Amino acid sequence: MTIRGATRADLDTIMKIYEHARAAMAANGNPTQWGSSYPTRQMIEQDILTNRQFLMLTHGQPEATFHFSTGDDPTYAAIEGAWLNDAPYGVVHRLAAAPGAKNVAARIFDWAMERCENLRIDTHEQNAPMRHLLEKNGFAYCGTIIVEDGTPRRAYHKVKE
Secondary structure: OEEEEOOHHHHHHHHHHHHHHHHHHHHOOOOOOOOOOOOOHHHHHHHHHOOOEEEEEEOOEEEEEEEEEEOOOHHHOOOEEOOOOOOOOEEEEEEEEOOOOOOHHHHHHHHHHHHOOEEEEEEOOOOHHHHHHHHHOOOEEEEEEEOOOOOEEEEEEEEOO
8 A cells, every 4th residue: 555645647536536435425325515526626636736635556556535734724723622632733634435445544544643643634424434434543523613615514633642
């Protein structure tokens, strides 16, 4: 398994992974979190340009994509609840697996924890598979945040032991 920064050459592959993820979310009772067009191509292009979009490969084949960054994220400025701490943190956003990929979330979380021992992430109330993965991988539920479009998300936090 390799995780590397995404490039412009990866853009079509990344968008296909997100298309698959949107369909899987809708099929699993979560049709509204990403709707039919989130994340946008323009958003992913910007993340590639700013070195925040990553691709996970196994034997050279794309298995997952995600956004990872460190520093204050405006999404997490206000929480109904409380974060585990106020220390500098990293975030994982828009994690999506390619068709047939297995166990990608745990490997991505491990990779992110190697780079930042204080991680925050959020997901939609209806995203039961992701909520399960977060709890299984040691993330603590901390409360509710409101994302840019005005909708609530369940906020999670993990600190390296």
